[in-house]
Every structure is written in C-alpha cells, then in structure tokens.
Amino acid sequence: xPDYSQLLYDPFAPGxxxxxxxxxxxxxxxxxxxxxxxxxxxMYDINSDMKRLYPDxxxxxxxxxxxxxxFRITDGHFEGWVESYLxxxxxxxxxxxxxxxxxxxxxxxxxxxxxxEILHKQxxxxxxxxxxxxxxxxxxxxxxxxxxxxxxxxKVYGGEETEQARKSLYLLIEKQRLSLRxxxxxxxxxxxxxxxxxxxxxxxxxxxxxxxxxxx
Amino acid sequence: xxxxxxxxRIVILNQGDPSLFPIEIDQLxxxxxxxxxxxxxxxxxxxxxxxxxxxxxxxxxxxxxREVIPVGLQELERAIRKELKPRNKARDLxxxxxxxxxxxxxxxxxxxxxxxxxxxxxxxxxxxxxRLMGKFLFINGKATYIxxxxxxxxxxxxxxxxxxxxxxxxxxxxSIGIKFCETCTTTFKDIxxxxxxxxxxxxxxYDMIDIARRTIFGPNYMKARRVxxxxxxxxxxxxxxxxxxxxxxxxxxxxDENATTVFQEHLVQPFLKLPLFWKPIFxxxxxxxxxxxxxxxxxxxxxxxxxxxxxxxxxxxxxxxDGKFLHRFHADEFGKLQRSDxxxxxxxxxxxxxxxxxxNIHGLGAITTTCDEILDMSAGDNYMQFCNKSHYECRDxxxxxxxxxxxxxxxxxxxxxxxxxxxxxxxxxxxxxxQARFIGKTYGAMxxxxxxxxxxxxxxxxxxxxxFRRQHPICFLDVFTPPPSQQVLRRDIVEDTLHFLKVHPExxxxxGDFFRVGGILDGxxxxxxxxxxxxxMSRNFLPHETNRKxxxxxxWAPAVPDRFVGSPDTFGVSKPLGRKSNGGLVIRWRxxxxxxxxxxxxxxxxxxxxxxxxxxxxxxxxxxAEDMLMAHIYVGAMCFPERNNMAVIDHFxxxxxxxxLLYEHDRVTGKRRNEPxxxxxxxxxxxxxxxxxxxxxxxxxxxxxxxxxxxxxxFGGRAYLTDCDLVAGKxxxxxxxxxxxxxxxxxxxxHISVExxxxxxxx
Numbered sequence: 001x002p003d004y005s006q007l008l009y010d011p012f013a014p015g016x017x018x019x020x021x022x023x024x025x026x027x028x029x030x031x032x033x034x035x036x037x038x039x040x041x042x043m044y045d046i047n048s049d050m051k052r053l054y055p056d057x058x059x060x061x062x063x064x065x066x067x068x069x070x071f072r073i074t075d076g077h078f079e080g081w082v083e084s085y086l087x088x089x090x091x092x093x094x095x096x097x098x099x100x101x102x103x104x105x106x107x108x109x110x111x112x113x114x115x116x117e118i119l120h121k122q123x124x125x126x127x128x129x130x131x132x133x134x135x136x137x138x139x140x141x142x143x144x145x146x147x148x149x150x151x152x153x154x155k156v157y158g159g160e161e162t163e164q165a166r167k168s169l170y171l172l173i174e175k176q177r178l179s180l181r182x183x184x185x186x187x188x189x190x191x192x193x194x195x196x197x198x199x200x201x202x203x204x205x206x207x208x209x210x211x212x213x214x215x216x
Numbered sequence: 217x218x219x220x221x222x223x224x225r226i227v228i229l230n231q232g233d234p235s236l237f238p239i240e241i242d243q244l245x246x247x248x249x250x251x252x253x254x255x256x257x258x259x260x261x262x263x264x265x266x267x268x269x270x271x272x273x274x275x276x277x278x279x280x281x282r283e284v285i286p287v288g289l290q291e292l293e294r295a296i297r298k299e300l301k302p303r304n305k306a307r308d309l310x311x312x313x314x315x316x317x318x319x320x321x322x323x324x325x326x327x328x329x330x331x332x333x334x335x336x337x338x339x340x341x342x343x344x345x346x347r348l349m350g351k352f353l354f355i356n357g358k359a360t361y362i363x364x365x366x367x368x369x370x371x372x373x374x375x376x377x378x379x380x381x382x383x384x385x386x387x388x389x390x391s392i393g394i395k396f397c398e399t400c401t402t403t404f405k406d407i408x409x410x411x412x413x414x415x416x417x418x419x420x421x422y423d424m425i426d427i428a429r430r431t432i433f434g435p436n437y438m439k440a441r442r443v444x445x446x447x448x449x450x451x452x453x454x455x456x457x458x459x460x461x462x463x464x465x466x467x468x469x470x471x472d473e474n475a476t477t478v479f480q481e482h483l484v485q486p487f488l489k490l491p492l493f494w495k496p497i498f499x500x501x502x503x504x505x506x507x508x509x510x511x512x513x514x515x516x517x518x519x520x521x522x523x524x525x526x527x528x529x530x531x532x533x534x535x536x537x538d539g540k541f542l543h544r545f546h547a548d549e550f551g552k553l554q555r556s557d558x559x560x561x562x563x564x565x566x567x568x569x570x571x572x573x574x575x576n577i578h579g580l581g582a583i584t585t586t587c588d589e590i591l592d593m594s595a596g597d598n599y600m601q602f603c604n605k606s607h608y609e610c611r612d613x614x615x616x617x618x619x620x621x622x623x624x625x626x627x628x629x630x631x632x633x634x635x636x637x638x639x640x641x642x643x644x645x646x647x648x649x650x651q652a653r654f655i656g657k658t659y660g661a662m663x664x665x666x667x668x669x670x671x672x673x674x675x676x677x678x679x680x681x682x683x684f685r686r687q688h689p690i691c692f693l694d695v696f697t698p699p700p701s702q703q704v705l706r707r708d709i710v711e712d713t714l715h716f717l718k719v720h721p722e723x724x725x726x727x728g729d730f731f732r733v734g735g736i737l738d739g740x741x742x743x744x745x746x747x748x749x750x751x752x753m754s755r756n757f758l759p760h761e762t763n764r765k766x767x768x769x770x771x772w773a774p775a776v777p778d779r780f781v782g783s784p785d786t787f788g789v790s791k792p793l794g795r796k797s798n799g800g801l802v803i804r805w806r807x808x809x810x811x812x813x814x815x816x817x818x819x820x821x822x823x824x825x826x827x828x829x830x831x832x833x834x835x836x837x838x839x840x841a842e843d844m845l846m847a848h849i850y851v852g853a854m855c856f857p858e859r860n861n862m863a864v865i866d867h868f869x870x871x872x873x874x875x876x877l878l879y880e881h882d883r884v885t886g887k888r889r890n891e892p893x894x895x896x897x898x899x900x901x902x903x904x905x906x907x908x909x910x911x912x913x914x915x916x917x918x919x920x921x922x923x924x925x926x927x928x929x930x931f932g933g934r935a936y937l938t939d940c941d942l943v944a945g946k947x948x949x950x951x952x953x954x955x956x957x958x959x960x961x962x963x964x965x966x967h968i969s970v971e972x973x974x975x976x977x978x979x
Contacts, residue, residue, distance in 0.1 A: 022520050024320040102328065178327050180340045182496040182512075186461045186522055192255040197341040200263035200352060 007048060008103060011041035011069065025099040028092035031081055036093070038069040044100055046109065058120045062086050088117065112152035119145040218274055223262050223352070223359040227392050229624050230608070234798065234831070235692040235939050236625055237609040241396045243361055249399035250349055250364070268352040268359055275357030279639055280383035283343065283371050285491060288336045293492050296321045311504045316514065322492045340493055347455065355383075356639040365452040366391035373451040374489050375444055376481040383640040386631030387448065390437070393624045394452055397432040398580050403615030412610050420835055422609075433566050433620035434581035436606050438551070438695045440628035441687045445584045446548055450482040452582070453544045457524045458487075458496050458512060465544040466537050466568075467528035468561070470552045475528040478548050483526065484510060497521050534561045542568040543579045551585035551599040551695070558583075558602045559619070566620045575614060583621060586687065597935055600696050604938055625695075628665060628688035635661035665690055673715040678707045685929075693930040693939050705909055709916040710928045717922055725754035725829065725920045730846035738871070741850040750834075750843060754920035755805060755827040757851065764852040765876075772849075773875030778961050780805055780853030781878065782828070783894075783948020784844045785941050786861040787837060799840040800941025801830035802924065803853050804949040806958075818914065826949070827851070829921045831941050841867030845876075854878040856952035858944065859893035881956045894951045896944075901934050904947050911950060 004010045009019065017037050020026045030036050042048045043065040050068070054061035063086075067073065071082050078086065085093050101110050122141045129135050179188065179195065188194045196202075227243055230236035248258040265271055270278040296318050302309070309317065326333050350363045362370075366388060369381055381387070404414035405423035414422050439445045450467075457463050467483070469475035484505055487495075497520065499511035508528070513521035529536035534556060537545070545565050550558040562581070569579030585599070605618035612618065629635070635643045637651045645660045652658050665688055672681035685697040717724050728749040733740040740763050743753065764775035774780075782803035808823035828847055834840045841864045848855050856878040857864045868877055877892035894900065912928065919925055927940045937944050 024317050102324075178323070178330065178337065180326070180337070180344065180493065181323055182458050182494065183520070183522055185344060186459045186496075189254060189459065190461050194254045194256065194348075196254075196256070196345045196348065197338070198345060198349075199342060200267050201259050 007041060007045045009041050009045075011038040016041070020096075020100075023096075023099050025092070025095040028096065030085070030093070035069050035071065036085060039065055039071070040093075040097060040100055042068060044097060044113070046104060058116055108152045112149065115145045115148045115152065119149060218357065220265055220271075220275070220354060221358040223361055227389055229389060229393050230692075233625060233627070233692050236623060237607060239393075239396075239608050239622070239624070241392055243392070246363075246392065246395060246399065247350070247361065249401075250395070253399065254348060262359065262361070263352055265359065268354055270354035273354065275354070278354040278356055280353065280355065280370065282380075283346075286336045286339050288333055289339075289491075289493070292325055292333075292336075293318070293322060296325070312498075315504060316497055319492055319495055319497065343493075347459075356641075360388070362388055363391045363395045365395065365455050368455045369448055369451040372490055372494060373447065374486045375447050376485065381444060381447075382636075384631050384636060385639075385641045386626055387444075388640075390445070390448065390624075390626060391452075393435050393437075394449075394580075394582060397434050397582075397622065399430075400432050401428055401430055402426050403431050403611050404609065407611055407613070409613075412612060414609050414611070416835065427615050429575070430577040431611075431615040432622055433569055433577055433579075433616075434545075434583070434622075435624045436583040436603065436619075436621045437585070438603070438623065438625050438689070438692070439584060439586055440626075440632075440689060441586050442633075443626075443631060446478060447482045447486070449546050449548075449582045449584055450478065451486070453526070453546060454483060454487055456544060456580075457526055458494065458522070460524055460543065461522050463522070463524040463543040464541055465524070465526040465546075466540070466542050466565075467526070467546045467548065468536060468565075469528070469547075470549040470554065472530045474549055475530065478546070479508075479510075479526075479528045480505075496524075534564045537568050538564050540568050545569060545579065545581040547581065547583045547585075549585050550583050550602075553598065557598045559598060559605070562602065562619055562621065570620075574616070574620065577620075581621065597933075600935060603692075603695075623692070625689075625692045627690045627694075629661035629690055632661040632664070632688075635664065662690070670715070670718065673711050676708065676712075678711060681711065682707065696932065696936070697930060704905055704933055705912045705928045705931060706916065707929065709912055710925050713917050713919055714922060714925050714929075716917075717920065717925075723920055724922060725752035725827075727752055730843065730850055732846070741846045743850060750830055750832040751801075751847065752829045752921050752923060753827060754825075755851075762850050762852070765849060768875050771872055771874040774848075774852040774854060776852060777854050778806060778958050779808070780827070780851050781949050781952045782844075782848055782851075782853045782855050783945045783952060784830075784840075784855065784857045784864045785944040785948065786840065786858065786863045787833065798831045798833040798941045799837075799843075800945040801828065801844055801847060802826050802942055802945035802949050803828035803847060803851060804946075804953070806953065819917075821918070825915055825918050826921055826924060826946065829924050829942055829945075831923055831927075837863045838867070840864075844868075845871060845873060848876055849873070854952070855892075856948050856955070857893040858948055859891055859895045865892055878952055878955065878957060881960065883956045886956065886960060888957070894948055896937075898934060900951065901937065901947065904950050905934065907950050907954075908943070908947060 004012070009016045017026075017034050020037060026037070042050055043062060045051075048065075050061050050065050054064060066078060066082065066086060071078055077083065084090055088094055097113075098110060101113050119142060122138050122145060126135060126138045126142065129138060179185070185194070223243065225243060227241045229239040229241065231238050244259075244262060247262070251258045300309070300314050300317055300321070302314065326337065330337060346367050347364045350361055351367050352359060352361055354360065369387075369391070370383060374380055402424045405425045406415040406417070407413065408415055417423050437445055453465050457465050467475055467478050469478055487510065488505060496512045497514045499506070499509075499513050510526040512524040542565070545568065547558070547562065547565070550561070553561070562583070565581060566574055569581055570577040602619060602621075603623055606621045606623045607617065608622045610617055629644045630642045632642070635655060635657070637643050637647070638654045641651075643651050643655060643660045644662050646663075647655060647658070647660055657664075668684060668688075669681060672678075672684060682697050685694045689695045689697075726745050727747055728743055728745040728751055730741050730751065731744055732738075733742045743757075743762075765772045766775050767773075780803055782801060785800040787799050803826065805823045805825055805827045807821075812821040812823050828851065830843065830847065832840075832843075834843065844855070844857075844864050845868060847853075853876075855864070855868060855876050859865070865877060868874065879888035879892045880894065881888045916925075916928075921942075924942045924946065927942045930936065931940050931943050937947075
C-alpha cells in the first residue's frame with residue numbers, strides 16, 4: 001500500500017476534492033473529476049513517488065501517474081478527454097495545476113514546472129519539424145529550457161536538508177495565513193478568538209499623528 | 217503644545233425636547249460593552265491623547281479625514297482586474313464569477329506575498345479594528361469617539377446619488393444611539409409599578425441597574441426628510457452581516473416598491489462599490505447586482521462563505537417574517553403604513569429578533585420614518601400610538617418598553633443641510649463669525665425654519681405649512697402635525713393668531729412665576745415676571761384683585777367663585793403607560809357680563825378667554841400641586857382638575873382649600889358629585905373636543921398664549937391628549953363652563969355683598 005502521508009493532499013481520500021474546491025481554480029467540470037484530481041496530486045506533488053521514479057521523462061511520469069489512478073489505455077491510447085487533460089489542452093485544468101503547485105509556497109516551483117513543460121513540448125516539436133530555421137530556434141529554446149531547469153532544480157531540490165527546511169517554512173506560512181478576509185474575521189468572532197491590532201490599548205499602539213503609509 | 221479638550225463622557229439624545237425623556241449614554245461604558253461583544257479585555261478609560269488620530273495638529277486643522285487605501289492594494293486590485301478582463305479564457309466567466317475570482321485572487325496574492333505587502337497588511341489589520349471597535353480622533357481640538365458602524369459609513373459607504381457621506385456631529389450621535397440599543401442591558405432601578413415610570417433618587421437623578429440581558433430591540437428614528445438615515449441603517453446592517461456567520465437580515469417597507477428601493481439603492485449598490493477587502497464571497501446566482509436577495513455564500517462551494525442572507529419583504533404584511541429567525545430588521549417608512557398597523561408588524565417581528573417570549577434579545581431592529589404624505593389618518597394615529605408605547609423611560613418589570621423599541625428623535629434644525637459648520641457641527645442658533653463665513657449666512661438653522669414657517673403663514677398656505685412641519689419637525693410632536701383637512705381645530709385661525717402675536721410681541725402673555733410673599737407657606741401669593749418662568753399670564757390684575765379668598769366652613773374659597781376657572785392636568789392624561797408628560801394648567805376668565813355684555817362685539821370682548829397657562833414638569837408632584845394652588849389663590853379661581861389623578865385634589869384639601877375645588881352638579885337635582893373635577897373618559901372628551909373646536913372659532917383670535925396655540929396645531933384628536941397637556945387643561949375649563957354649578961351660584965351671588973369688588977381695567 002503506497003504511503004501518501006508525505007503528500008500535501010491524500011490523492012484518494014474522499015474529502016480531498018472538496019478541500020481543493022475551496023480554491024476557485026478547482027471549480028470546473030470534468031467527466032471523472034475525482035480521478036483527475038488524484039492524477040494531479042501524484043503527478044505534481046513534489047514529494048510524490050512518481051517524481052522519484054521518473055525524474056527526467058515528463059511524459060513517462062504523466063503516463064504512469066494516469067495509469068496509477070486508474071485511467072485505462074485502450075489500443076495504446078487514453079480516452080480522448082483524458083489525453084486532452086494530460087497534454088495541457090484544457091485551460092481550466094492547467095489553472096488548477098498551477099494553483100496546486102503554488103500551494104507548496106515555493107516561489108520557484110511554478111517556474112520549474114513551466115520550463116519542464118516547455119522543454120518537452122520543444123523536444124516533440126523538434127522531432128516533427130523539417131524547416132532549418134525553425135529547428136534552430138527550437139534548439140535554442142531547448143538549450144535555454146535545460147539551463148533554466150537546472151537552475152531551478154538546484155533552487156527547489158537543493159538537497160534533503162533544504163527541502164525539509166522549506167517544508168517547515170511552508171507549515172509556518174500555513175499557520176500564519178492572513179486572517180483578514182471577512183469570512184476569517186466572522187469565524188474569529190464566532191469562535192471568540194478575534195485578533196485585532198489595537199492602536200489605543202494594545203502593545204502595538206502608536207502616537208496618533210495622521211499615519212503615512214509607504215506608497216500612499 | 218495645544219490645549220485639547222477631553223472626550224465628553226456622556227452623550228445625550230432627545231435633549232431639550234419637551235415631549236421626550238433625555239437618554240444619557242456613557243461613552244466609556246459603550247466602548248467597554250463593544251469590547252465585551254468581541255470577548256476582548258475591556259479598557260478602563262479612554263485612550264491617552266497622544267494615541268488619538270490628529271494629535272499634534274492645531275485644533276483648526278483637526279477635521280475628519282477619510283482613510284486612504286494604500287497604493288499597493290489599489291495596484292494589486294488593478295492588476296488582478298486587468299488580468300481577468302473579459303478576454304480569452306476569462307471571456308467565459310460571468311461578471312459576478314469574475315468579481316468573485318478577483319476577490320479570491322486578491323487574498324491569494326496577499327497571502328503568498330506577505331513580506332511584500334507587510335505595510336498594507338498592517339493597514340488592513342488597523343481597518344478591522346476601526347470597523348469593529350470604532351475610532352478616536354480629534355475634531356477641532358476635542359477628542360471624539362465614532363462607532364465602528366459610523367466609521368464604515370464615512371469611509372466606505374455611498375448614498376444612492378453616488379455621493380459619499382460627510383462627517384456630521386448629528387450623525388455621530390445618531391450612530392451612538394444605534395450602538396447603544398445593540399449593547400444596552402440596563403433599565404431604571406426604581407419604577408413606579410402603577411405608571412411604569414421611573415422614580416428619581418434623593419438627589420433628583422435616575423439610578424440605572426444592569427440586568428445582564430439586553431433591554432432594547434432597537435431605535436425608532438423619526439426623522440426629517442432626506443437626512444440619509446435609511447442609508448445609514450443599511451450601512452450598519454451590511455457591516456454586521458458581512459462579518460457574521462449564518463445571519464439573517466430582513467427589510468420591510470411601507471410597500472413592495474419602497475422595500476425594493478431600499479434594498480437596491482441603499483444596500484446593493486453601495487455594497488458593490490465597497491473595496492475588495494470588505495467584500496465576502498457572495499452568491500453568483502443573483503448576478504452582479506442581486507435583485508431580491510444578497511447571499512454571502514458561494515452555492516458552488518457550500519463549505520465556504522458566511523451563509524448570511526439579506527432580503528426584503530414584498531409587502532408590509534405582518535406575516536412576512538412571522539416565525540423567522542432574524543438578526544437584523546429594518547422597517548422603513550413605517551409611519552406611513554397604509555393597510556397595516558406598525559404596532560402589529562413590529563409586534564410580530566420582535567419575536568423574530570428574540571427568544572424566550574421576547575426576554576432574550578439576540579437581534580437588532582431599526583425603524584426609520586418620516587411622517588409626511590399621511591393620506592390615511594389612521595397611518596399617523598397608529599404610528600403615534602407606537603411612538604407613545606416606545607418612550608425610553610416607560611419600562612415594564614422586565615426592563616423593556618411596551619414595544620421593545622425606544623424613540624430617538626433628531627429635530628430638523630440639528631444637522632440641517634446648509635447649516636453645518638466646518639467641523640461637522642450643527643449650527644442651530646446664531647453662528648460664530650467663523651461659522652457664518654463658512655456657511656455664508658448670519659443666522660442658524662432654527663431661524664431659517666422659523667422664517668419658512670412665517671412665510672407659509674403670511675401666504676396663509678396651511679396645507680403647505682402642515683406638510684413642511686411634518687417634513688422638518690423641530691420637536692417630537694411636529695412629526696404628527698395633522699394636515700388641515702384632518703385637523704380638529706381650525707388651523708387658519710390658530711396660525712393667523714400666532715402670526716399676529718409674532719408681529720405684536722407686546723400682546724403675548726407674560727412669562728413668570730408665582731411665589732409666596734415673604735416665603736410664608738400660607739401667605740399671600742405674588743407674581744414675578746421671569747423669562748424662564750413656568751407660567752404665562754395674559755391679564756393684568758390690580759393689587760386688590762388678587763388673593764381674594766374667604767373662609768367658609770373652615771376651608772378657603774374664592775371670594776368671587778364664578779369669575780375664573782382653572783383645570784390642572786397632573787403628569788400624564790389617559791395612558792397608563794404614556795410618555796413622561798408635563799403637568800398642565802389653563803385658567804379661563806369666564807364671560808364677565810358687566811364689562812362684556814352679551815351684545816358687545818366679539819373682537820372687543822375682554823373676558824371669555826384663557827389668562828394663565830402652565831406646561832411644565834417640576835421634580836415632584838407635590839411641587840406641581842403647590843404651583844397649581846398658588847395660581848388659583850392669586851386669581852381667585854375655582855379649580856376643576858382632571859379626576860384620574862388625585863394629587864392636586866389631595867393637596868388642596870390638605871392645605872385647607874377644599875372650597876376652591878369645583879364639583880360637578882347634577883343638572884336636574886342640583887346635587888353635587890362625591891368628588892370634585894372631571895373624569896377623563898372617551899365620551900366626554902370626544903364631546904368636548906367639538907366644543908373646543910367651536911371655542912377656537914369663536915375666541916381663538918383673542919388668545920394671547922402661543923404655547924396653547926402651538927398645541928392646538930399639534931392636536932389631532934383624543935389620541936393626542938397624552939402629549940397636549942394644555943389642550944387637556946383647556947378641555948377641563950370648557951367642561952367646567954357647562955357645569956350647572958354656575959347657574960346655582962348665579963342665584964346665590966345675588967345675595968352676597970359686592971363691597972370690595974373691583975372691576976377689570978385694561979392697562
């Protein structure tokens with residue numbers, strides 16, 4: 001039985017979909033959405049086994065992630081709609097992927113993912129392309145992408161220690177998440193845990209001259 | 217350093233209105249209760265000067281200034297809106313979905329870039345404090361507290377004409393009134409069980425006790441036209457609902473159209489213009505501008521959102537909210553309900569705002585209304601009845617008024633547009649030179665309103681004047697000024713006479729007090745003119761005309777009993793739970809057929825008119841009764857008091873003036889009744905209101921008492937007697953006039969000596 005406790009969300013837990021749907025980007029319709037979200041999690045979570053098993057080949061990772069969550073291959077192909085989601089033809093799903101990556105709180109991770117996608121698309125394009133000039137451009141793009149990927153991989157996956165530190169950082173951020181939305185304040189008021197910056201009686205009080213804010 | 221003034225500890229509402237009890241609100245207590253609402257440690261005092269906004273500035277620079285949204289937040293919103301412009305993939309989003317996406321994105325960006333937006337986040341934290349607790353600021357050198365709701369209104373709300381509210385001192389007190397209703401858990405310590413009225417302590421003050429549960433359902437705001445109270449209530453309720461989980465807010469108007477207007481123009485439109493950071497997620501199904509319901513929920517994601525709903529009733533029917541659980545309820549224009557009775561509707565709604573048979577109040581209601589456009593007289597009557605049951609001081613044993621609501625009245629001259637000073641202060645009387653320069657006028661709001669009334673009188677436009685008075689009430693009773701067509705007494709005569717007295721002030725009754733000469737308790741009574749006096753007198757008495765009394769059967773009696781008759785009305789008339797009314801007295805000079813024979817032209821008649829009026833509430837009933845006694849002794853008048861309250865009768869008897877009391881006599885047998893005075897009940901009152909109407913036609917022009925004439929204008933029938941003390945007294949004198957006693961005494965007087973009788977000489 002695979003261990004998903006290291007992942008940000010359990011890909012097969014019943015409540016996972018509802019939790020992610022609190023984000024606007026996850027509110028889209030799909031034929032088999034729970035399975036698709038499971039795929040998204042094991043494909044893009046930075047602690048997923050799939051990343052360890054298929055570190056270099058994105059398509060191999062995508063294919064095996066899809067199979068792992070139960071999408072079937074018939075005559076060598078996934079169903080049409082599954083394929084469109086996997087190759088990035090669905091904008092809403094792409095937004096959900098981007099949102100999911102940003103949930104890790106690692107600023108460089110979205111860029112790394114983007115360059116990985118670019119690299120693989122450019123490699124596929126190079127195989128089909130015959131025009132010399134265009135091939136030259138693709139070659140430059142591939143070299144640039146490899147360089148960027150190398151840079152961001154060093155930043156993002158720069159060793160076990162760093163990753164652990166980032167994980168801690170992420171947890172900290174989660175704890176210190178802003179509580180300024182009306183919904184957050186309503187919850188605080190309801191649970192009698194209201195936190196306010198008291199300018200008159202609290203420790204943060206300041207002399208009452210008209211305040212000047214930066215950029216005001 | 218500047219010499220700043222400390223904050224006023226007490227704010228007084230209903231101040232100076234003769235018909236209303238002043239409501240004293242302790243601002244520190246209000247602040248502490250606000251902290252308590254949010255379970256925060258309560259401050260022990262107001263903040264020190266140096267932490268109050270505006271500290272360090274010169275007083276003339278200290279004006280209200282709106283909060284400035286940091287550029288970082290403005291740019292963030294701009295960038296997100298640009299990103300989500302309706303093009304490419306965002307094209308598929310409906311406007312409301314896009315708006316929700318913008319809100320989501322805004323918070324995500326702030327969340328994930330907390331270092332970058334550290335200053336803006338600190339600013340937002342501060343804004344939340346102000347919104348919930350209120351703000352302290354210096355206004356013209358004076359420390360001032362504004363409630364969170366008022367702060368929200370001034371900074372973020374818009375009026376239907378797309379303008380932003382300006383700082384007004386009148387509105388500051390208004391908002392303190394609504395916050396007071398929301399947090400008040402006090403009532404009067406000593407309440408008279410019979411009258412329901414509070415009783416003063418030995419120091420002449422009213423003690424209050426905290427009964428640890430709310431006592432007020434909400435304010436009943438009677439207002440002048442176009443002062444923005446409807447928008448202010450909607451602001452208060454939106455501010456509450458957009459930070460409260462699972463709240464239910466209802467709006468009800470005098471009609472479907474009225475409720476729709478309130479909902480659309482005073483709530484939804486301003487809500488849409490709020491900055492992003494105040495907007496909770498709201499329901500996309502209603503579109504960008506919800507038509508019927510504002511739901512703070514995302515139906516696509518039921519786990520998230522406040523689950524709060526604001527809607528309105530499509531009619532003024534009482535059953536619209538029957539049985540519902542409400543947190544807030546706004547009744548707009550309830551003074552004009554045509555087919556419903558506000559007493560019934562509020563009677564239903566108050567149980568939506570509370571549990572335990574109204575004992576455990578969890579919600580807050582608010583009534584805002586003008587009383588113009590009264591087409592159906594019952595609308596005004598019903599609302600007046602509601603107001604009479606909502607007087608602050610009339611509490612039951614549970615600490616609530618009969619309706620649960622309390623009257624809060626701001627006269628038209630307070631906050632009148634065009635008469636607001638540079639610091640938001642109301643300019644009611646003569647402005648200071650600085651104020652005059654600022655408003656461009658050398659007179660205040662009161663003078664302006666008086667000038668308007670005078671011009672209506674000159675033009676003899678009584679309809680216009682009645683409407684103007686209702687639209688711009690300068691006192692509580694003006695709210696109920698009946699239109700001429702529905703007025704019991706001839707408005708044209710009364711207004712004409714008032715105008716005459718204004719032009720000829722020498723004809724106006726002289727104000728003053730009666731006193732015991734030499735301070736001897738049962739000594740001679742004297743008259744002392746005093747511009748602050750309690751009495752008005754319009755007859756000159758020669759020295760030997762006064763204090764004429766004789767001893768008969770061991771009790772004093774007037775020497776000439778058929779010359780003058782007075783009728784005192786002791787604190788309150790007919791309502792067991794009425795307002796704290798004044799005591800009233802009218803003394804009438806009966807027709808003097810020697811000086812004014814029957815064939816004399818009415819304009820030249822000197823007698824057959826009222827010569828003394830009194831409308832005042834001394835600290836004790838004893839003092840009132842002594843005032844009455846002195847007035848009757850001075851002029852030598854028989855006293856025909858209202859018998860519903862025996863205080864005056866008892867006082868006269870105790871002091872040995874039984875024979876000053878006038879008894880009703882049976883017309884046939886000539887036998888007198890057991891008790892003196894008249895009994896106030898509906899059939900007698902209705903009959904004598906007609907007599908009063910005739911009296912006004914016949915003698916109204918010769919009346920020299922503006923206080924009585926002003927009451928005539930406000931008088932609309934029996935229901936108004938509670939607030940018209942002088943009219944009640946006047947009715948008593950008219951009832952006395954028809955007492956067969958005078959027929960009996962006429963014969964008896966033929967046999968008494970007229971030695972010492974002095975005819976009346978006009979000066």
